[in-house]
Amino acid sequence: MITSLLIANRGEIACRIIRTARALGIRTVAVYSDADANALHVRQADEAVHIGASPVRESYLVGERIITAAKETGAEAIHPGYGFLSENADFAQAVIDAGLIWVGPAPDSIRAMGLKDAAKALMIAAGVPVTPGYMGDDQSLDRLQAEADATGYPVLIKAVAGGGGKGMRRVDAASDFADALLSCRREAESSFGNTHVLIEKYILSPRHIEVQVFGDTHGNVVHLFERDCSLQRRHQKVIEEAPAPGMDAATRAAICAAAVKAAKAVDYVGAGTIEFIADASEGLRADRIWFMEMNTRLQVEHPVTEEITGQDLVEWQLRVASGEALPKRQDELAIDGWAMEARLYAEDPRTGFLPSIGTLERFDLGEATRVDTGVEQGAAISPFYDPMIAKVIAWGPDRETARETLADALDGAVVWPVRSNAGFLVEALDHPVFVSGEVDTGLIAREGDALMPPDRPTEEALIAAAARLSGAGPNSGFRLNAARQMEALFLLDGKPVAIDFADASATVATGDDVLITEGGQSWQLTRWRATGVAAGAAADGxxxxxxxxxxxxxxxxxxxxxxxxxxxxxxxxxxxxxxxxxxxxxxxxxxxxxxxxxxxxxxxxxxxxxxxxxx
Missing domain, CATH: 2.40.50.100 (RNA polymerase II/Efflux pump adaptor protein, barrel-sandwich hybrid domain)
Structure with missing residues (x-):
């Protein structure tokens, strides 16, 4: 077994790996940028090494510094987590060439699956069904436009080096193709340094189904069943669950067998995910599920697989990297219950999901569910990295229990003053289509404002908060926005709100405020002594x-x-x-x-x- 491990990542996944490594008695080494000097993963590791400035291209993407840090600290192995360098075959090879253990698949396997067009060609040769489209070398606008026209709209433009929802554009009409291609290539160049794209038929009733696979160096490959990641926004997963709703035994057997076949086609070792797109217009059927891509790393949503199988996938990774055989045979793996994961982001749904930065003055996700996070109260959310601050994972004996448990946990989430999407997640979990289990990848785009959480607390919550500020009892006679108003008003997140005192003897104290938490959202109610109407926001345009x-x-x-x-x-x-x-x-x-x-x-x-x- 590996005895010392450097984690070439940050945040939630670094903390997640440290947790398992510590349980196995493995010494851990963290790396950090300027912005992460006081980060949770840095303090949890046994040792930490500074590797550069805050931008990722000056720290977490500089492979040479990471390898040097491993050697200087005596680490035997490097775990890349997900993102950053986790699917960089050149970095994997450099780790191996440096005499270190790479906790991941062989560089050749990463290369084989790293470009979407090459991966699809490989899957076709292996007998794995793929979606119709074009993945040729001719990348001229005329050729790509012609192929999209021939495939039939809508089509999806995908960067061949893409991932995480980046470098993807849906096109509904020929007239929109050129602009969408330009935007897609620009994002692909910025994110991956590669503007090559492929064209795929866009499935109108799509479900995103993926299968967790695992291989070892002894020739064993197993699957750990499927996950459903259909609830997405702009191709980014929002809520994932396992198993997939509506998946019958025959369809599960077919899709999992295809995933194992795909992994064996590249002699896969370690944790990987085979992603499929399903046409669910007539339910999940084996003949309407096609290969999309393979992620040659641990997935963000791996906890739902862990919850239904009782397996620690990071432990599996470390054991396989140490040369051990897989801990379980296929016939020893089974599904137990249901699990759901919600990605909690520092972002404001009401401003188009723009990321929110600042200090987490209040951060409490309760103790009723599993929470994987890389931050804590008092931590700073910086503009340099992905805005995901936690994953909230719930398990239940059935889907409805898991859903209710997750919704209840998010309903009580306290995140302040940084904005979060917790309220949006609650609305999504409670949406009738999601409750039914018939969600497809277009639900969020279709529903739009219907999934937006309320922009202010309920009247009852405001009145209760005002009573607390005033020191009055709950029956003091507050009335919200009543016709008769006193001079004492309140500020709700800095904006005036009038709450009338029917009992004029109740007065508002100074020097205090209250944080209202309701439906996964937080608002600050503050006393404000003023007369007249407050000025509106300056420069509305x-x-x-x-x-x-x-x-x-x-x-x-x-x-x-x-x-x-x-x-x-x-x-x-x-x-x-x-x-x-x-x-x-x-x-x-x-x-x-x-x-x-x-x-x-x-x-x-x-x-x-x-x-x-x-x-």
């Missing part, structure tokens, strides 16, 4: 940068007429593209955004006015 980032595109010029919702500027921040749009119909009065420019949070990029600007 000012489009501000929501966080530090780089300008990718500017779609307007001074003097242009714009309509509400029209894209003005595209900003790259926290590894994602964000479109900033016009808040109302108007005219561009001022423009301070330039392509390639770096901007700070709060920078005014565009100013919109409702009338034509004076010359």
């Amino acid at each position: 000012a489009i501000l940068s929501p966080m530090p980032g780089r300008i990718l595109a500017v779609d307007v010029a001074v003097g242009d007429a714009v309509v509400k919702g029209q894209k003005l500027v595209t900003l790259e921040a926290m590894k994602m593209e964000h479109s900033l749009t016009a808040p109302f119909d108007g005219v561009v009065e001022a423009l301070a955004a330039t392509v390639g420019g770096q901007v700070s949070e709060g920078t005014v990029l565009v100013t919109i006015v409702t009338s034509t600007p004076s010359p």
Whole structure:
């Protein structure tokens, strides 16, 4: 067994690996950037090494520094986690060449599955069904457009080196293809350094089904059943579950057998996931499930597989990397109950899911479920990394119990003042389509505002909070937004809200506030002594940068007429593209955004006015 392990990652997955390594008696070494100097994974590891500045290209993506850190600390092995260098075959080879143990598949296996077009060709040769489309070398616009036309719309443009939902665009009409291709290639170049794409038929009733596979160096390959990851937003998984709803025994046997066949085709060793797309228009059927891609690493959603099988997949990885055979044979693995995982992000659903940064002054996810996280109360959410702050995982003897347990845990989540998507997750879990188990990948896009959590607490919660601030009892006679108002108002997240005192003897104390938590959301209610009406937000037509980032595109010029919702500027921040749009119909009065420019949070990029600007 490996005795010392360097974890070439950060955050939640680094803490997750440390937990298992410690249970196995393995010494752990963490690496960290400037931004992560005080991070949880750094403090949990037995030793930690600084590897560079905060941007990932200056720290977590610098393989040479990571290998040097392993050698200097006497680590025998490197575990890459997921993301970053986990599917970088050159890095894997460099680790091996340095005389270290690579906790992952062979570099040749990573290469074989690393490019989507090559992987599909390999699967076709192995007899694994794949989706119709084009994956040729001719990458000209004319050829790609012609292939998309021939495949039939809608189609999906996918970066061959893509992953995590990046470098993917759905196209519904031929007239939209060129713009979508440009956007896809731009994101692919930024994220992967490779603009090569393939075209796939877009399935109109798609389910995302994936199978966990595991291989060892003794020729054994098993599956640990399927997961359903169909609830997605912009191709990013939101809630995952295992097993898949509506999966019968025959279909499960077929899809799992195909996954094992795919893994054997590349002599796979370690943890991997075979992803399939299913046409669920007539339920899950073996003849309507096609291979999409293979992820040659541990998946973010691996805990749901652990929960239904009772296996520690990180322990499996470490044992296989140490040369041991798989801990279980296929006939020793079985499904027990149901598990669901929700990805908790530091993002605000009501601002288009823009990431939220800052210090977690309050952070409490309760103790009723499994929580995998890399942060704690007092930690800082920086703009440099993915905004996922935790995974909340619930198990139950059946799907409904697991769903209710997860929804209850998220309902009570306390995340403040950083915004989170917990309220959105609660709405999604309670949506009738999700409850029915018939969700497809387009649910969130179709439902839109129906999945948005309330923008303010309930009247009962506000009144209870006001009573607490005033020191009055719950029956003091508060009335929300009553016609008769006193001079004492409250601020709800900095905005005035009037709560009338029917009992005029109840007065509001100074120097206090209350955090209201309801439905997975948090609001701060503060006393405010003032008369008259508070001023509204300044410069309503000012489009501000929501966080530090780089300008990718500017779609307007001074003097242009714009309509509400029209894209003005595209900003790259926290590894994602964000479109900033016009808040109302108007005219561009001022423009301070330039392509390639770096901007700070709060920078005014565009100013919109409702009338034509004076010359």
